[in-house]
Amino acid sequence: MFTVIEGLDGSGKSTQVQLLETELSEQGKTFLHIKLPDYESPSSALVNMYLAGEFGTNASDVNVYAASAFYAVDRFANYLTKWKQAYESGTDIIADRYTTSNAIYQLAKLPREQWDAYLSWLSDFEYGKMGIPQPDKVIYLDMPIDISQKLMSKRYAGDESKKDVHEKNILFLEQCREAAMYTASKWNWHIVSCVRQGALRSREEIHEEIMRIYQAR
Numbered sequence: 001m002f003t004v005i006e007g008l009d010g011s012g013k014s015t016q017v018q019l020l021e022t023e024l025s026e027q028g029k030t031f032l033h034i035k036l037p038d039y040e041s042p043s044s045a046l047v048n049m050y051l052a053g054e055f056g057t058n059a060s061d062v063n064v065y066a067a068s069a070f071y072a073v074d075r076f077a078n079y080l081t082k083w084k085q086a087y088e089s090g091t092d093i094i095a096d097r098y099t100t101s102n103a104i105y106q107l108a109k110l111p112r113e114q115w116d117a118y119l120s121w122l123s124d125f126e127y128g129k130m131g132i133p134q135p136d137k138v139i140y141l142d143m144p145i146d147i148s149q150k151l152m153s154k155r156y157a158g159d160e161s162k163k164d165v166h167e168k169n170i171l172f173l174e175q176c177r178e179a180a181m182y183t184a185s186k187w188n189w190h191i192v193s194c195v196r197q198g199a200l201r202s203r204e205e206i207h208e209e210i211m212r213i214y215q216a217r
């Protein structure tokens with residue numbers, strides 16, 4: 001079983017992957033956790049240049065298909081060197097971000113009438129032509145932008161300059177959230193809402209919902 005935890009930055013992915021890992025370890029389950037992009041590896045060089053604004057300080061300045069390819073080749077390299085063997089031998093894989101992130105951040109840069117064509121291209125490019133695995137389950141953490149921005153500002157201790165080209169453009173992030181909702185319905189993602197009646201749900205409550213989705217086979 002290959003599960004992806006998706007969400008915009010600051011939506012709680014790392015927190016939730018960690019809670020999931022702890023619970024699965026306590027149950028004695030074996031699994032492999034991967035986190036993408038692989039910033040430790042030279043395979044993420046172009047992603048880093050893009051996020052640092054070297055191709056344009058607005059994410060929308062950078063060609064969608066080129067930017068998508070930067071992330072795709074990083075995943076390809078990461079798959080071949082770090083988890084292909086485990087995946088093929090049947091180990092459960094949990095990924096923090098994946099191809100599905102292109103279907104949010106890059107999709108959001110395109111006009112609506114091109115969304116379907118982009119999603120078909122993306123799926124064919126990464127899962128078809130490049131041949132990296134397609135996830136069995138995608139769990140999308142839906143966090144309103146104003147809340148994730150506050151959580152991230154805390155993370156960066158008020159230093160807004162630490163945010164990358166995606167993170168600092170609120171309007172763009174709103175478009176990303178819309179793009180995510182669109183892809184979620186087309187690609188059958190499980191949506192976990194991180195707020196209830198305007199208030200942030202606790203990490204544990206969100207975790208319980210994720211655990212239920214994770215375990216349903």
Ligand code: ADP
Nearest residue numbers: 008009010011012013014015151200201202203
């Ligand atoms: P991501 O990996 O999606 O960028 P993180 O897991 O790093 O997000 O979470 C962003 C910040 O929000 C962290 O400081 C984290 O501790 C905090 N956080 C995550 N989920 C919750 C929650 N449900 N309630 C309160 N704070 C949270």
